[in-house]
Amino acid sequence: MTETTVAEQRRVEAAVPAPRAGRLRRWWSNPWRKPGFLKAVTWGYLAWSILPLFVAILISFNQGRSNSSIQGLGLNWWWGDPSGSLFRDPELHVAIFQSLRLSIGTMLITVPLGVAFAIGLDRWRGRGSGTANFVMLLSFVLPEIVLGVAMFLVVVNVLEFLNLGTVAQVVGLVTYQLSYPVIIVRARLLSIDKEYEEAAMDLGAPPRQAVRRVLLPMLYPAILASFTVVFADSLDDFVTVRYLSGPASSEPLSVKIYNFSRGSPTPAINAAATFLLFATTLVVIVGYLAYRYSTRGQHRDELTALGQV
Amino acid sequence: MSRPAGSAAPARVPKLRRGRDAQTNGVHYPRWYWQSFAAPAIAWLLVFFLLPLYTVLSIAFGTVDPILRTPVPVWQPWWWTTAHVAEGLDKTFGLFQTVYLRTFGYVLVASAICLVLGYAVAYYVARYAGRRKTLLLVLLISPLWISYLMRMLAWINLLQPDGYVNRVLTFLQIVPEPVGWLEGRGITVILGLVYGYIPYMILPVYAFLDRIDVNLLESGRDLGANPLSTFLRVTLPLSRPAILAGLVIVSLPMFGDYFTNTLLSGSPSTTMIGNLIDDSIYTAGQQPEAAVLILILMLLLLIPIGYYLRSTARTAAAR
Numbered sequence: 087m088t089e090t091t092v093a094e095q096r097r098v099e100a101a102v103p104a105p106r107a108g109r110l111r112r113w114w115s116n117p118w119r120k121p122g123f124l125k126a127v128t129w130g131y132l133a134w135s136i137l138p139l140f141v142a143i144l145i146s147f148n149q150g151r152s153n154s155s156i157q158g159l160g161l162n163w164w165w166g167d168p169s170g171s172l173f174r175d176p177e178l179h180v181a182i183f184q185s186l187r188l189s190i191g192t193m194l195i196t197v198p199l200g201v202a203f204a205i206g207l208d209r210w211r212g213r214g215s216g217t218a219n220f221v222m223l224l225s226f227v228l229p230e231i232v233l234g235v236a237m238f239l240v241v242v243n244v245l246e247f248l249n250l251g252t253v254a255q256v257v258g259l260v261t262y263q264l265s266y267p268v269i270i271v272r273a274r275l276l277s278i279d280k281e282y283e284e285a286a287m288d289l290g291a292p293p294r295q296a297v298r299r300v301l302l303p304m305l306y307p308a309i310l311a312s313f314t315v316v317f318a319d320s321l322d323d324f325v326t327v328r329y330l331s332g333p334a335s336s337e338p339l340s341v342k343i344y345n346f347s348r349g350s351p352t353p354a355i356n357a358a359a360t361f362l363l364f365a366t367t368l369v370v371i372v373g374y375l376a377y378r379y380s381t382r383g384q385h386r387d388e389l390t391a392l393g394q395v
Numbered sequence: 396m397s398r399p400a401g402s403a404a405p406a407r408v409p410k411l412r413r414g415r416d417a418q419t420n421g422v423h424y425p426r427w428y429w430q431s432f433a434a435p436a437i438a439w440l441l442v443f444f445l446l447p448l449y450t451v452l453s454i455a456f457g458t459v460d461p462i463l464r465t466p467v468p469v470w471q472p473w474w475w476t477t478a479h480v481a482e483g484l485d486k487t488f489g490l491f492q493t494v495y496l497r498t499f500g501y502v503l504v505a506s507a508i509c510l511v512l513g514y515a516v517a518y519y520v521a522r523y524a525g526r527r528k529t530l531l532l533v534l535l536i537s538p539l540w541i542s543y544l545m546r547m548l549a550w551i552n553l554l555q556p557d558g559y560v561n562r563v564l565t566f567l568q569i570v571p572e573p574v575g576w577l578e579g580r581g582i583t584v585i586l587g588l589v590y591g592y593i594p595y596m597i598l599p600v601y602a603f604l605d606r607i608d609v610n611l612l613e614s615g616r617d618l619g620a621n622p623l624s625t626f627l628r629v630t631l632p633l634s635r636p637a638i639l640a641g642l643v644i645v646s647l648p649m650f651g652d653y654f655t656n657t658l659l660s661g662s663p664s665t666t667m668i669g670n671l672i673d674d675s676i677y678t679a680g681q682q683p684e685a686a687v688l689i690l691i692l693m694l695l696l697l698i699p700i701g702y703y704l705r706s707t708a709r710t711a712a713a714r
Contacts, residue, residue: 124519131516132534135590138549139541141559145552154555155562199436206433214430218437220704225444227703229651229696231669235676235689236447242682243468244450245442261443264436293424322542325654329676343544347551347658356552359545370540 143363146356153353163353172357177334178342182361185338187252188327189320192259196316199260200267201309205301207268208275226265233262234329241330251332258326263319267312274308307380314373318366455479455686464680483687491671498667501581502649505588509645510638512589513596518630521604535601538594547658550587551577554659579662587655592648596641603637604630640706643699650696668692 146164150157163171172178203222207215225233237258241248248254282304283296291299324340331337337345339358346355453468456475460467469475487495520531538546553560554576561573576583607630615625653669672688675681 121519121523124515124523127512127515128519128531131512132531135538135593136534138553139546142545142549142552152557153552154558199439202432203436206429206431206436210429210433212430215433218433218440220708221440221445222436223704223707224700225440227647227700229648229669229692231651231653231672232689232693233444233447235672235685236451237443238676239454239466239682239686240443240447240450243454243466244446257443261439264439268436293428318540322544324544340542340544343548344654344658347544347548348661351551356548359542359548362542363545366540366542 139363142356143360145353146360148353148356151352153351153356163357167354170352170354172354172361175354178339178354178358180335181337181339181342181358184252184336185321185340185362188255188259188338189317191252191256192263192320193313193317195256196260196263197267197309197312200264200312201271201305203264204268204271204275205297205305208272209280222265222268225261226269230262230325234258234326237261237326238329249332250330251336254330254332255327255336255338258330259320259323262323262326263316266315266319267309270312270315271305271308274305278304307377310373310376310380314369314377318369321362321366321369451686451689454683455483455690457683459680459683466682466686479683479687480690483684483691487691494666494668494671497581497665498650498669501585501588501667502646505585505592505649506642506646508585508589509593509596510642513593513641514600514634514638517597517601517604521601521607532601535594535597539598543591543654544658546591547587547655550583550590551658554583577659577661579660579664581665583659584656584665584667587659588649588652591652591655592645595648596645599641599644600634600637603634607633636706639702643703647696647699647703651692 144156144159145153147159147161148156149160149162160166165171165173168174172182203218207219207222237254238250241250241254248257278301282300283293286296286300287293322340324338324344327338328341328344331341339362343355343358343362449470450468453470453475454466456472456477456479457469458467458476458478459465516535520528520535524531552558555561556573556575560576561570564570565573611629611633612625615629616622620628651669653667653673656665656667656670657673668688668691672685672692675685675688
C-alpha cells in the first residue's frame with residue numbers, strides 16, 4: 087500500500103463518524119483513559135467523611151440552643167453560658183481534668199511496658215515468645231466490649247481492691263492500649279540489625295548499656311509515635327473507661343459525651359467533642375514534629391508504615 | 396529473617412541451647428536477658444487480660460449468691476455448673492434470635508459497603524492520585540485520629556428532624572416531610588457502622604495495592620487485556636489477602652459494637668448483640684448473663700480472629 091492510500095484511508099475514517107458502539111469500545115479498552123468514575127467516588131467519599139465534622143464543629147460555636155441548625159456564631163457553649171458551657175459547667179469541667187489524668191497516666195505506664203515488651207519479643211526466640219506474642223495480638227483484635235466487660239467483672243468480683251474509678255480505668259486502658267507500642271516498636275526493630283549492639287558489646291559495653299545507649303536511641307522515633315498514639319487514643323476512649331467508671335466525678339469527657347448524646351444535648355456536648363478533637367490534633371501535630379526531628383536525615387516512609395499498623 | 400526454601404541448615408550442626416549460646420559472634424547475653432524485658436508486660440497481661448477472660452468463664456459457669464444476687468465465680472472447671480450457659484443458649488435460639496440475625500445482617504451489609512466503597516477509594520489513591528497522594532492519604536488517615544464519638548455526634552446533629560439532611564431532602568422534594576432518621580431505623584445504624592469503620596478497610600487495602608508491581612499490570616495490557624479484565628484477572632486476585640484482612644478488621648469491632656446503635660437509634664427494633672451485653676451489665680443480678688453473652692460472642696468470632704492471628708503470624712514468619 088502506498089503512503090497516499092493510507093493517508094486517504096485515515097481521512098475517510100475521520101470523515102465518517104465512527105459508529106457509537108465502536109467509539110464506546112475504543113474508550114472502554116483505552117488503558118490510558120482517565121478514571122473519572124473512581125475520582126468522583128473518592129472525592130465524594132472524602133466529602134462525606136469530612137464535611138459532617140465541620141458541621142459538628144460549627145454547631146459547637148452556635149449561639150442558640152439548637153444542636154441541629156446554626157443560629158449565629160459565638161462562644162456561648164464554650165465559655166459564655168454561666169452553668170451549661172464546657173468550661174463552666176462543674177461536671178464537664180471536672181471531666182476535662184479526668185480525661186487528661188487518665189490519658190497521661192495510661193501513656194506513662196503503657197509505653198515503657200510496651201517498648202520493653204517489644205524488645206524482649208523481638209530478640210528472644212524461644213517457645214514462650216510465640217505465646218506471649220499471641221496473647222498480645224489477641225488483646226489487639228478482641229472487640230473492646232469484651233475487654234471492657236471482662237475487666238468490669240474482674241474488678242467487681244475478684245480484684246476488689248481496684249475500686250471502680252481512676253485506678254481501674256487506667257489499668258483497663260493500659261491493657262487495651264498495650265499492643266500499639268509493641269506493634270509500632272517491633273516494626274522499627276525489624277529494620278535495626280543486631281550488629282549495632284554487638285559492636286557496642288565487643289567494645290566492652292555491658293548488655294544493659296548496649297541496649298540503653300545504642301538500641302534505645304535508635305528506637306526514639308517509634309517511642310515518640312507510641313506516646314502520641316496511646317495518648318490520643320486513650321483521650322477518646324469511652325468503652326473500657328465507661329465500664330470501669332465509679333462515681334460521676336470519675337467519668338472523663340468522652341464518657342460524658344456518650345451519656346449526654348442520648349436525649350437532647352446542647353451544643354456544649356459539641357464543644358466537648360470539639361475540644362477533644364483539638365486536643366488530639368495538637369498532640370498529633372506535636373508528635374509528628376518531634377518524629378520529624380528525631381528522624382531528620384533518615385529515609386522515612388511513615389505513611390505506608392501507618393497503613394500497615 | 397527470610398530463608399529461601401530448600402536452603403535448610405545442614406543436619407549435623409549441633410542444636411544451640413536457648414539463652415546463652417543462641418547469640419552469634421561470640422557476644423554473650425546473660426541467661427534470661429531478653430526474657431526479663433518482656434517479663435513485666437507478660438505479668439501485666441496475665442493479671443489484667445488473661446485473668447479477666449478466665450473470670451468471664453468462671454462467672455458464666457459459676458453460681459449466683461442466693462441473697463445478694465451477685466455472681467460467685469467457680470474457678471475449678473470440674474465444679475462448673477451449666478445453668479447460665481444453658482439459659483443463654485436457650486435465649487440465643489429463642490428470645491434473642493432476631494437480635495443475633497439482625498447483628499449478622501447489619502455487619503454483613505455494612506462490611507460489604509465498606510469493601511466496595513473502600514476498595515474503590517484505595518484503588519484510586521494507590522494508582523491515580525499522582526501529586527495529590529500525600530494530601531489524600533492525610534485525609535484518609537485523619538478519621539482514625541478523630542474520636543468515634545465526635546464522628547457519630549456529627550451525624551446526630553445532621554439527622555435531627557429539623558437537621559440539615561432533612562432540610563435538603565424536603566427542599567428537593569425527595570421526601571414530603573422530615574424523616575425521623577434517629578428513631579430506630581436500620582439504615583441509619585448501617586450507615587453509622589460504615590461511616591465509623593470504613594477507614595480501617597481503606598488503609599490496609601491501600602497499603603497492599605500500593606505495593607503491587609506496575610509491571611504486572613502492564614504485562615497484562617501488553618498481552619491484550621483491557622483495563623477491566625486486567626483488574627479482574629490480575630489486581631483483584633492479587634489483593635485477596637488484603638481484602639480478607641480488611642473484612643476481618645472491619646467486621647470484628649462491628650460485632651461488638653453497641654454504641655453506634657445507642658447513639659443513632661436507641662430503639663429496641665435495631666438492638667444488636669453488643670446492646671444485649673451492655674444492657675445486662677447494668678442490670679442487677681444479670682452479670683452471669685453478660686458473661687455468657689461474651690462467651691457466645693467470642694465463639695462466633697473464633698474463625699475471623701483465628702484467621703487474623705494466623706495470617707499475622709505468617710507475615711511475620713515471611714519477614
